[in-house]
Amino acid sequence: MSHPLPIVAEDFKHRAAAAATNLRIAEIFDRSARGKDDLRRLAMPELPHPLDTRELAARIKNHTLQNLDRYLDQFASRVRDHGGHVHFAADGTQANQIITEIAQAASAGLIVKSKSMVSEEIELNHALQAAGLNVLETDLGEYILQLAGEKPSHIVTPMAHKPKEEVGQLFAAKLGIPYTDDPTALTKAARKVLRESFRAADMGIIGANFAVAETGTVVIVTNEGNGRFCSSRPRLLVCLMGMEKLVPQLKHVPIYLKLLAKSATGQRITCYTSMITGPKRAGDFDGPEEFHVVILDNGRSHVLAGEYRDALRCIRCGACLNACPIYRKIGGHAYDATYPGPIGSVISPLFTSLATYADLPSACSLCGACLEACPVRIDLPTQLIHLRSDVNKDGHSPLSWRLGFKGWKLGMSSGLLYRLGATFGRWFMKIGARDGWKHKLPATGGIWTRYRDVPVMPKPFHKRWADLQKELDEEGKDER
Amino acid sequence: MRVSLFVTCLSDLYFPEVAESVVRVLHRLGIACDFPAGQTCCGQPALNSGYLDEARTVARRMIDVFADAETVVTPSGSCCATVREYFPHLLKADPAEHRRAQAMAAKTFEFTEFLQKRLKVDWSRWDLPYSAVATFHYSCHNRGIGMSPDDILGLVRQFRGLKYRSLVKTEQCCGFGGTFAVKFGEISGAMVQDKIACVKATGADTLICNDGGCTLNIIGALHREGVNIQVKHVASMLDEAMKAGNNRQLYARRADGPATVPLHSCSCGHGVTAAGGGGAG
Numbered sequence: 001m002s003h004p005l006p007i008v009a010e011d012f013k014h015r016a017a018a019a020a021t022n023l024r025i026a027e028i029f030d031r032s033a034r035g036k037d038d039l040r041r042l043a044m045p046e047l048p049h050p051l052d053t054r055e056l057a058a059r060i061k062n063h064t065l066q067n068l069d070r071y072l073d074q075f076a077s078r079v080r081d082h083g084g085h086v087h088f089a090a091d092g093t094q095a096n097q098i099i100t101e102i103a104q105a106a107s108a109g110l111i112v113k114s115k116s117m118v119s120e121e122i123e124l125n126h127a128l129q130a131a132g133l134n135v136l137e138t139d140l141g142e143y144i145l146q147l148a149g150e151k152p153s154h155i156v157t158p159m160a161h162k163p164k165e166e167v168g169q170l171f172a173a174k175l176g177i178p179y180t181d182d183p184t185a186l187t188k189a190a191r192k193v194l195r196e197s198f199r200a201a202d203m204g205i206i207g208a209n210f211a212v213a214e215t216g217t218v219v220i221v222t223n224e225g226n227g228r229f230c231s232s233r234p235r236l237l238v239c240l241m242g243m244e245k246l247v248p249q250l251k252h253v254p255i256y257l258k259l260l261a262k263s264a265t266g267q268r269i270t271c272y273t274s275m276i277t278g279p280k281r282a283g284d285f286d287g288p289e290e291f292h293v294v295i296l297d298n299g300r301s302h303v304l305a306g307e308y309r310d311a312l313r314c315i316r317c318g319a320c321l322n323a324c325p326i327y328r329k330i331g332g333h334a335y336d337a338t339y340p341g342p343i344g345s346v347i348s349p350l351f352t353s354l355a356t357y358a359d360l361p362s363a364c365s366l367c368g369a370c371l372e373a374c375p376v377r378i379d380l381p382t383q384l385i386h387l388r389s390d391v392n393k394d395g396h397s398p399l400s401w402r403l404g405f406k407g408w409k410l411g412m413s414s415g416l417l418y419r420l421g422a423t424f425g426r427w428f429m430k431i432g433a434r435d436g437w438k439h440k441l442p443a444t445g446g447i448w449t450r451y452r453d454v455p456v457m458p459k460p461f462h463k464r465w466a467d468l469q470k471e472l473d474e475e476g477k478d479e480r
Numbered sequence: 481m482r483v484s485l486f487v488t489c490l491s492d493l494y495f496p497e498v499a500e501s502v503v504r505v506l507h508r509l510g511i512a513c514d515f516p517a518g519q520t521c522c523g524q525p526a527l528n529s530g531y532l533d534e535a536r537t538v539a540r541r542m543i544d545v546f547a548d549a550e551t552v553v554t555p556s557g558s559c560c561a562t563v564r565e566y567f568p569h570l571l572k573a574d575p576a577e578h579r580r581a582q583a584m585a586a587k588t589f590e591f592t593e594f595l596q597k598r599l600k601v602d603w604s605r606w607d608l609p610y611s612a613v614a615t616f617h618y619s620c621h622n623r624g625i626g627m628s629p630d631d632i633l634g635l636v637r638q639f640r641g642l643k644y645r646s647l648v649k650t651e652q653c654c655g656f657g658g659t660f661a662v663k664f665g666e667i668s669g670a671m672v673q674d675k676i677a678c679v680k681a682t683g684a685d686t687l688i689c690n691d692g693g694c695t696l697n698i699i700g701a702l703h704r705e706g707v708n709i710q711v712k713h714v715a716s717m718l719d720e721a722m723k724a725g726n727n728r729q730l731y732a733r734r735a736d737g738p739a740t741v742p743l744h745s746c747s748c749g750h751g752v753t754a755a756g757g758g759g760a761g
Contacts, residue, residue, distance in 0.1 A: 017666040026670060034649070325653045329670045363664055365657025365671070366528055367620035382569070388530025397530075405526050409534040412489075413541055415518030422493055437703055447662040451669035452700025461487050461496035465515050468500055472507050475731070 012336065012359040019330035025161070029331045032160045037322040039266025040373065046268065047258065057259055058377040060252050061313040065304060071213040071246045072295065078216025082278025084291040091298050092122030098294050099124060099205070099238055100131045106236050106290070108133065108203035114220065114227035115139035116207025117155050117316055118242050118296055121338040121351070124205070135205070136197050138226040140190055147174045153332030155339060156264045156318035161331055194226065204230035204288065208241035209315070210256055214249040217277040218293065221260065221270035228274045237288035239276070243295050244312040256315055259375035263317035299351035308383055311346045313376040320370035320380060326363055335360065342370035342380045349387060358396040361387035419462065426457040483513050484549035486588070488559040489521040490692035498692075501719035502555050502591050508722050508731060509601060519545045524562040527570070528658040536570050540577070543567070543584045552588040555715055557691045560590040561624035592635055592690055592714050593627050603638040607725030610639035610717055615647040615684040617654060617675065617698065619691035635714060636688060639721055645682040649674070656697040672701040679709060686710045688717070
């Protein structure tokens with residue numbers, strides 16, 4: 001490449017190449033992602049009007065985003081009305097600082113945390129640990145990854161990349177239990193640790209699947225019930241949410257609950273749906289005495305103002321990852337981004353910088369499976385095309401490509417040049433061909449012929465047209 | 481009805497016999513085809529690579545070339561999707577240009593879509609022998625034009641003697657994706673290898689595929705692995721079957737007169753509801 005690219009962006013191509021040629025990764029993700037994609041396809045038709053529901057969900061989100069300032073104000077007021085505290089964080093550093101200070105002020109010993117992609121985005125655990133705080137992930141997958149020191153490879157099923165045998169070895173080493181790869185036994189071992197932690201914890205941290213402006217309610221869904229423990233047992237609760245998580249009214253929530261569960265795992269409804277409205281009130285059986293909501297921007301208001309606003313509709317169901325043939329081949333880690341897959345290829349560069357993730361928008365064959373899967377109808381292929389255009393305009397693409405397409409435009413703008421090019425191309429393709437096939441092409445074409453042969457070009461259609469006309473005339477006469 | 485053929489650059493250069501079959505099949509259904517001179521490419525390579533100005537220039541030219549066309553038919557789903565989905569999108573800045581792009585989008589059809597959804601050909605009148613054990617790869621861009629796998633299989637089921645084998649991951653992209661295939665060679669390579677492994681597992685001798693890009697990708701990988709499976713466009717299969725079958729009377733009726741009867745007004749029952757009304761007498 002002639003243009004200097006930042007190291008990170010350069011690296012994606014190598015990571016992707018390594019992952020794509022790793023059969024184990026392909027096998028694991030083909031099974032896990034495609035399996036969930038199949039479940040989604042089975043579950044979605046259970047809705048009386050699947051497409052209408054998805055479009056309604058998209059419209060509600062559009063409306064909310066259009067009026068986000070108003071709904072954020074309303075949400076914050078409601079939370080405060082209930083006795084909660086609201087903090088606005090412009091970026092990850094601020095959010096981490098706010099949460100660390102809350103924990104320190106309360107002298108929190110153990111912090112239990114339920115799964116939150118936003119917390120991954122801002123690397124909250126690192127910040128808390130750096131401040132000497134003890135934070136424990138309580139989603140089973142996240143707990144395993146925390147023990148292993150690994151990052152999620154999927155936004156819904158974070159340990160999609162980890163086979164049960166590896167978990168068995170990990171638990172044997174870290175928890176001191178005898179090796180087993182029986183998922184039930186492993187889950188029970190984790191449960192023992194987690195149950196004790198919920199009892200002992202001073203502080204809980206949760207994310208938000210949805211936040212209701214009208215009532216100041218935070219909604220979280222989990223399949224393990226850990227979110228409910230985190231939000232009900234500890235004395236202090238912090239909810240960290242992206243500012244796009246709002247819906248206007250409580251009545252809008254069920255639409256998303258249905259779509260989220262079906263899209264994510266093919267379930268009708270997630271096992272636990274918790275709705276948290278402020279801290280514990282007099283007479284409440286449980287709940288936190290102190291409740292904080294940290295609302296994170298971290299690049300979102302910039303996206304809100306631009307042409308990619310639709311991407312903020314995302315409800316993080318992971319359906320586009322499961323549907324994506326590229327994700328199925330390279331897995332989540334190759335992206336080296338909090339959000340992998342199609343939605344990640346859009347929001348990762350938007351939330352950070354295009355230069356950091358310049359290659360991600362191109363790592364897609366534009367097959368459209370993500371658009372078909374998306375419950376809120378985000379036109380990810382079109383957004384990716386526009387991001388590619390941004391990458392080109394910002395000079396992150398090689399000069400050879402930019403010049404190449406200028407030449408291409410010239411050739412395609414003239415019938416004569418096109419036909420000349422065709423004749424030349426045909427002549428060129430014949431050189432070194434065997435039995436009508438070429439096995440190796442020069443330059444960029446060599447990447448194509450690494451995996452495929454190319455047939456030599458036959459006489460093109462535009463030179464056959466006259467003969468075809470004669471043939472059809474003859475056929476007509478014959479039949480007459 | 482008169483059809484203007486948009487051959488697409490890939491079919492022009494690599495699969496001219498598919499385009500010939502399109503013209504023959506339409507001719508036998510009583511529909512005359514013209515081939516507007518000067519046509520080149522729809523702009524898809526530039527569009528997909530994010531060179532939108534270049535794509536826009538070529539799209540404008542495409543609209544000019546087909547300005548007088550009544551109906552445009554193309555054998556490629558992805559080129560059709562480019563015209564239908566992206567021409568209006570690319571040219572939305574100028575209202576007049578946007579209207580022209582929308583008009584172009586409205587009159588452009590992929591070949592099987594044209595037969596099944598626009599002409600609504602009554603295939604029961606036709607004898608379509610085609611002996612093969614066949615499976616089917618669903619080209620991604622059929623999604624964009626609203627052609628489901630079942631829509632296309634509805635046509636495939638018309639062949640007499642064809643044994644159909646379903647393909648695992650039929651809707652998974654074959655890995656072509658235009659410049660994606662050379663920007664991310666390893667991913668694309670892994671995808672096409674996955675596709676042909678699934679095709680081989682069916683035991684089929686024929687793979688039905690309605691897109692030049694997918695076909696070029698898949699035949700190349702099949703040849704590299706030395707696998708002897710034919711990749712066929714539905715147009716080629718129809719062409720061969722119409723010719724091999726006992727369809728003489730249908731040909732003759734068509735040849736009796738010009739195909740000028742408007743759509744859906746023909747009740748003469750000679751195999752196509754759209755045109756060829758001259759044969760009714």
